[in-house]
Amino acid sequence: MLVLDAAGDVLIAQLNGEIDLKVADELRRGLERALDSYSIRHLVFDFEKVSFIDSTGLGVILGRYKRVAAAGGRLGLLGLCPKVRRVLEFSGVLRIAEEFASRNEALQALMGGEASA
Amino acid sequence: MLVLDAAGDVLIAQLNGEIDLKVADELRRGLERALDSYSIRHLVFDFEKVSFIDSTGLGVILGRYKRVAAAGGRLGLLGLCPKVRRVLEFSGVLRIAEEFASRNEALQALMGGEASA
Amino acid sequence: MKPCRHSWGVKPVLNRFRLEFPSLPGNVGLARVAVAAFAAQLDPTVEELDDLKGAVSEAVTNAIIHGYGNSPEGMITIEAVLFGDAIEICVEDGGKGIEDVNRAMEAEFSSDPERLGLGFNFMRSFMDSVQVDSAPGRGTRVVMRKQFGPRH
Amino acid sequence: MKPCRHSWGVKPVLNRFRLEFPSLPGNVGLARVAVAAFAAQLDPTVEELDDLKGAVSEAVTNAIIHGYGNSPEGMITIEAVLFGDAIEICVEDGGKGIEDVNRAMEAEFSSDPERLGLGFNFMRSFMDSVQVDSAPGRGTRVVMRKQFGPRH
Numbered sequence: 001m002l003v004l005d006a007a008g009d010v011l012i013a014q015l016n017g018e019i020d021l022k023v024a025d026e027l028r029r030g031l032e033r034a035l036d037s038y039s040i041r042h043l044v045f046d047f048e049k050v051s052f053i054d055s056t057g058l059g060v061i062l063g064r065y066k067r068v069a070a071a072g073g074r075l076g077l078l079g080l081c082p083k084v085r086r087v088l089e090f091s092g093v094l095r096i097a098e099e100f101a102s103r104n105e106a107l108q109a110l111m112g113g114e115a116s117a
Numbered sequence: 118m119l120v121l122d123a124a125g126d127v128l129i130a131q132l133n134g135e136i137d138l139k140v141a142d143e144l145r146r147g148l149e150r151a152l153d154s155y156s157i158r159h160l161v162f163d164f165e166k167v168s169f170i171d172s173t174g175l176g177v178i179l180g181r182y183k184r185v186a187a188a189g190g191r192l193g194l195l196g197l198c199p200k201v202r203r204v205l206e207f208s209g210v211l212r213i214a215e216e217f218a219s220r221n222e223a224l225q226a227l228m229g230g231e232a233s234a
Numbered sequence: 235m236k237p238c239r240h241s242w243g244v245k246p247v248l249n250r251f252r253l254e255f256p257s258l259p260g261n262v263g264l265a266r267v268a269v270a271a272f273a274a275q276l277d278p279t280v281e282e283l284d285d286l287k288g289a290v291s292e293a294v295t296n297a298i299i300h301g302y303g304n305s306p307e308g309m310i311t312i313e314a315v316l317f318g319d320a321i322e323i324c325v326e327d328g329g330k331g332i333e334d335v336n337r338a339m340e341a342e343f344s345s346d347p348e349r350l351g352l353g354f355n356f357m358r359s360f361m362d363s364v365q366v367d368s369a370p371g372r373g374t375r376v377v378m379r380k381q382f383g384p385r386h
Numbered sequence: 387m388k389p390c391r392h393s394w395g396v397k398p399v400l401n402r403f404r405l406e407f408p409s410l411p412g413n414v415g416l417a418r419v420a421v422a423a424f425a426a427q428l429d430p431t432v433e434e435l436d437d438l439k440g441a442v443s444e445a446v447t448n449a450i451i452h453g454y455g456n457s458p459e460g461m462i463t464i465e466a467v468l469f470g471d472a473i474e475i476c477v478e479d480g481g482k483g484i485e486d487v488n489r490a491m492e493a494e495f496s497s498d499p500e501r502l503g504l505g506f507n508f509m510r511s512f513m514d515s516v517q518v519d520s521a522p523g524r525g526t527r528v529v530m531r532k533q534f535g536p537r538h
């Protein structure tokens with residue numbers, strides 16, 4: 001349900017399957033643990049393998065974004081299909097986040113133009 | 118749910134989706150209409166696109182086979198995945214039917230070695 | 235009929251559901267999907283899920299065509315319970331009932347010449363056990379159990 | 387609470403179901419799947435089905451976390467009815483209820499600081515109408531309706 005990849009100060013979280021109440025606690029814990037363990041500035045979520053997400057799932061994502069945003073971090077999004085895009089748009093996430101076409105593009109933008117690690 | 122193809126005296130019926138009570142009547146009528154309209158001797162069912170079949174679906178198939186068997190017709194099967202094969206085996210259909218690897222193989226065997234139409 | 239009673243030794247109930255719907259042919263698929271989505275919590279194999287769907291399909295179809303004689307006015311209830319690594323599924327109708335349950339469960343017995351008489355055989359081969367409780371005019375209840383294999 | 391009453395002008399009821407399950411997080415997915423499999427009979431578009439799943443997910447999640455405070459001991463009931471080319475979905479809990487329904491339905495209002503307060507907004511944007519009937523100690527009932535677009 002969650003595959004994490006840290007590249008420099010960017011955490012890329014690949015979400016998988018149905019992101020709802022059933023997985024919310026585990027997802028929250030997994031993300032918090034990563035934020036505690038690495039020195040992370042920016043957060044990128046890859047939605048390519050997400051088949052469903054509701055406001056509970058979005059809440060987990062936005063809660064973790066709030067934590068990095070407090071230290072000036074940015075929120076990146078990858079792999080938005082029309083279904084997921086609608087939910088993100090409607091909740092206002094699209095307005096505060098940056099959408100990227102690939103992992104490399106995200107890393108380049110967020111790591112300030114340095115080559116990806 | 119049913120695509121019919123007549124080649125000489127062989128009727129190839131391609132089944133599609135979930136073959137259960139919901140579609141049984143329509144399937145029965147479609148097959149009977151074809152048997153009434155063409156001079157059919159042998160019946161071939163293609164299961165490649167079948168995602169589910171139960172004893173109601175098998176009943177429709179075997180009922181139509183009984184009709185052609187009375188005139189010496191044979192029953193051919195195509196496209197059996199493990200799931201469908203289990204149900205056919207368990208119901209005894211595999212014992213009375215012949216399994217073929219392709220449409221051409223079925224037509225060649227059933228049309229008595231003549232090239233397929 | 236009295237409600238389905240579930241007990242399977244001392245195993246605790248992990249989850250359960252109860253689904254009621256009218257005796258329409260389109261609802262056989264609804265019943266399969268609900269049971270499969272519910273059982274998926276135990277992480278069964280694809281074959282185990284196919285077995286459950288097959289058994290539910292047979293029992294619900296029987297309720298519609300035999301129990302209610304294809305009338306859409308009847309109600310069918312499915313209850314499913316997860317006990318540890320096992321599932322119990324109860325399919326119940328308030329239809330015409332079965333006079334002789336033993337005879338009805340014989341292979342190739344059917345009261346309808348257009349049918350194969352294999353429904354109960356399928357249920358028994360797909361599940362570990364099948365119990366039928368029925369009497370004329372009192373409806374029919376089929377209780378089926380299946381233990382899932384050790385997890386991969 | 388009294389049972390869900392369904393009526394939508396003079397449109398005849400084509401089909402319906404009632405599903406009951408305990409307030410466990412794993413059952414949110416069961417509810418989505420059941421409603422989607424049921425609504426599929428009307429041949430909706432993929433977007434329409436996604437809307438139904440989204441709305442059901444929000445309502446059932448609310449019943450579990452707000453209604454029953456995450457206790458698995460509560461029971462949740464979903465009733466769905468097809469009227470012509472429209473669906474009505476009723477999600478009901480016997481939980482703690484809502485003091486001020488108007489305030490609860492405001493965008494970004496949540497009694498839980500960890501949550502977004504967007505659940506009712508999602509329901510309203512996914513469905514044509516959302517009615518909430520609730521009172522403290524009497525549980526909550528959410529009735530949602532959606533008309534499907536003209537068939538393709």
Ligand SMILES: Nc1ncnc2c1ncn2[C@@H]1O[C@H](COP(=O)(O)OP(=O)(O)O)[C@@H](O)[C@H]1O
Pocket residue numbers: 172292296297298300301302327329330331332338339343344345346349350351352353354355374
């Ligand atoms: N729910 C039911 N209500 C009434 N009769 C039933 C019910 N289920 C089964 N039966 C009886 O048992 C017989 C055998 O059932 P089954 O093995 O499923 O075969 P089939 O459905 O092909 O007839 C049926 O023909 C019917 O007479």
Ligand SMILES: Nc1ncnc2c1ncn2[C@@H]1O[C@H](COP(=O)(O)OP(=O)(O)O)[C@@H](O)[C@H]1O
Pocket residue numbers: 055444448449450452453454479481482483484490491495496497498501502503504505506507526
């Ligand atoms: N079934 C319910 N039982 C009790 N309270 C509820 C229920 N559904 C919603 N509420 C109340 O309404 C508020 C707003 O709900 P909603 O818009 O779904 O946002 P959220 O779930 O993010 O809090 C909730 O915070 C809660 O106080």
